[in-house]
Amino acid sequence: MSRIRAAYFDPDGTRYGIPTYWWRGAPPGYATRRQLTAAGLRPGGQPVAAQVLWRGVGGTRTAYLYRVDLAAPKRTATxxxxxxxxxxxxxxxxxxxxxxxxxxxxxxxxxxxxxxxxxxxxxx
Incomplete structure (x- = not known):
């Protein structure tokens, strides 16, 4: 495992407070808001389940992940x-x-x- 991946790998959440993974390193069952939207889902009030950290422009970037099994279907307008x-x-x-x-x-x-x-x- 590279040093970058090792720095952002905390599946237990002991270092960052919540489970943390590197870019493209999250296990199946987690999705970002955009991925949920593309699948016709929404977080549905659930808290952030995990995060993805990576080195980007201006420092460390973060993407929050939600559990797909707890996601609710998107609401449609009447x-x-x-x-x-x-x-x-x-x-x-x-x-x-x-x-x-x-x-x-x-x-x-x-x-x-x-x-x-x-x-x-x-x-x-």
């Missing part, structure tokens, strides 16, 4: 929630001055669409 999100995004594209729904989000700095904010440029 039709009412999807309608609410769609309405909110449409409201962000609707100009309060002219009432036109634009193909872009209205800049908050202007408070209205570009055609209403700069009418002389639109006429040219």
């Amino acid at each position: 039709p009412a929630q999807l309608r609410a999100v769609r309405a909110a995004l449409t409201a962000r594209r609707t100009c309060p001055t002219c009432g036109t729904v634009r193909p872009y989000y209205i800049p908050r700095s202007l408070g209205e669409c570009l055609a209403c904010a700069f009418p002389q440029e639109d006429a040219a």
